[in-house]
Amino acid sequence: xxxxxxxxxxxxxxxxxxxxxxxxxxxxxxxxxxxxxxxxxxxxxxxxxxxxxxxxxxxxxxxxxxxxxxxxxxxxxxxxxxxxxxxxxxxxxxxxxxxxxxxxxxxxxxxxxxxxxxxxxxxxxxxxxxxxxxxxxxxxxxxxxxxxxxxxxxxxxxxxxxxxxxxxxxxxxxxxxxxxxxxxxxxxxxxxxxxxxxxxxxxxxxxxxxxxxxxxxxxxxxxxxxxxxxxxxxxxxxxxxxxxxxxxxxxxxxxxxxxxxxxxxxxxxxxxxxxxxxxxxxxxxxxxxxxxxxxxxxxxxxxxxxxxxxxxxxxxxxxxxxxxxxxxxxxxxxxxxxxxxxxxxxxxxxxxxxxxxxxxxxxxxxxxxxxxxxxxxxxxxxxxxxxxxxxxxxxxxxxxxxxxxxxxxxxxxxxxxxxxxx
Numbered sequence: 458x459x460x461x462x463x464x465x466x467x468x469x470x471x472x473x474x475x476x477x478x479x480x481x482x483x484x485x486x487x488x489x490x491x492x493x494x495x496x497x498x499x500x501x502x503x504x505x506x507x508x509x510x511x512x513x514x515x516x517x518x519x520x521x522x523x524x525x526x527x528x529x530x531x532x533x534x535x536x537x538x539x540x541x542x543x544x545x546x547x548x549x550x551x552x553x554x555x556x557x558x559x560x561x562x563x564x565x566x567x568x569x570x571x572x573x574x575x576x577x578x579x580x581x582x583x584x585x586x587x588x589x590x591x592x593x594x595x596x597x598x599x600x601x602x603x604x605x606x607x608x609x610x611x612x613x614x615x616x617x618x619x620x621x622x623x624x625x626x627x628x629x630x631x632x633x634x635x636x637x638x639x640x641x642x643x644x645x646x647x648x649x650x651x652x653x654x655x656x657x658x659x660x661x662x663x664x665x666x667x668x669x670x671x672x673x674x675x676x677x678x679x680x681x682x683x684x685x686x687x688x689x690x691x692x693x694x695x696x697x698x699x700x701x702x703x704x705x706x707x708x709x710x711x712x713x714x715x716x717x718x719x720x721x722x723x724x725x726x727x728x729x730x731x732x733x734x735x736x737x738x739x740x741x742x743x744x745x746x747x748x749x750x751x752x753x754x755x756x757x758x759x760x761x762x763x764x765x766x767x768x769x770x771x772x773x774x775x776x777x778x779x780x781x782x783x784x785x786x787x788x789x790x791x792x793x794x795x796x797x798x799x800x801x802x803x804x805x806x807x808x809x810x811x812x813x814x815x816x817x818x819x820x821x822x823x824x825x826x827x828x829x830x831x832x833x834x835x836x837x838x839x840x841x842x843x844x845x846x847x848x849x850x851x852x853x854x855x856x857x858x859x860x861x862x863x864x865x866x867x868x869x870x871x872x873x874x875x876x877x878x879x
Contacts, residue, residue: 477683478531480871486683499673506753519542539667576614644828644857721744739850
């Protein structure tokens with residue numbers, strides 16, 4: 458019986474966990490995670506609300522079977538159940554005082570003055586036009602034209618830009634409007650198309666994991682033959698004839714290959730003597746900090762409860778395409794997770810200064826990738842990195858930054874490792 462090759466995975470988010478899932482039967486897998494838990498952005502909080510114990514998610518929340526094939530295949534294999542959710546969208550622009558809920562025609566006009574607003578109908582016209590015509594950019598190889606340039610060239614209205622498109626993508630990627638207007642339009646439309654967001658009608662059904670997203674992390678922990686090293690910070694990865702992984706607690710271990718399941722900047726920081734390609738490519742993909750709070754403070758929502766949806770975006774007073782202010786996103790967890798509670802519970806991004814401290818239930822800081830023409834170009838050079846010096850890279854940042862991107866990245870790298878690490 459041959460001795461299994463040893464694989465180190467550094468990072469315990471969706472990408473590291475998925476890699477461990479694919480490889481644990483064929484290799485001796487050790488997973489290092491600096492936190493005392495694995496899961497990364499899969500972050501479920503067990504809370505007592507209205508005298509009930511409930512599980513509330515603050516990071517990864519929703520997915521779609523149609524567009525998350527790798528992630529869903531793993532869920533099915535490990536026996537984790539999901540349930541349908543209501544993935545509705547609303548927006549409130551504090552500058553113009555425009556409010557709408559895109560769930561239904563009635564809620565679209567939840568603010569009755571919308572009936573008599575020419576600019577509101579102009580926005581609706583441009584929404585239909587954008588979703589109908591923008592997929593044409595996918596027929597070209599132009600990856601440099603930005604969102605701002607595309608919108609200007611095609612003469613989209615300010616009311617559409619400031620009340621719909623920029624708030625949506627600013628909230629999706631937790632980025633400033635200045636950042637999102639510099640996204641390559643090809644990258645944005647490709648994401649929208651692959652996630653059913655171009656469909657005005659008959660949109661796909663979205664799901665949440667029963668009893669909180671961490672249910673799948675627990676199942677993996679119970680079922681995978683993996684050595685879990687939580688609370689273990691890797692300070693250096695040294696590549697030579699073998700691969701040495703050094704941790705802050707003085708541990709030093711030898712492996713045949715290492716999978717860097719960290720954010721690009723974190724991976725680069727712990728690689729000893731990184732190659733020029735590693736320096737150039739990984740440094741081209743930056744990350745931004747985002748503050749997330751689980752709370753029960755209804756003041757962050759619009760006073761008109763008819764406007765409430767699962768995903769509620771607020772445009773701040775000083776919002777424009779040049780501001781550093783991020784649109785805030787408030788997820789109504791009662792609707793998203795089907796919570797039977799008297800209290801309304803929200804997971805909110807970047808509104809910590811607005812929330813009553815006594816109503817805060819949990820707080821987290823997450824980091825999300827920033828997409829520019831440079832970072833998208835860097836993604837396309839990933840093949841220059843994988844397999845060099847026994848090192849492989851996985852992460853949601855190699856795609857659009859979402860859960861399926863991490864799962865797909867892990868599936869692809871696992872296939873490559875099977876070919877190369879024998």
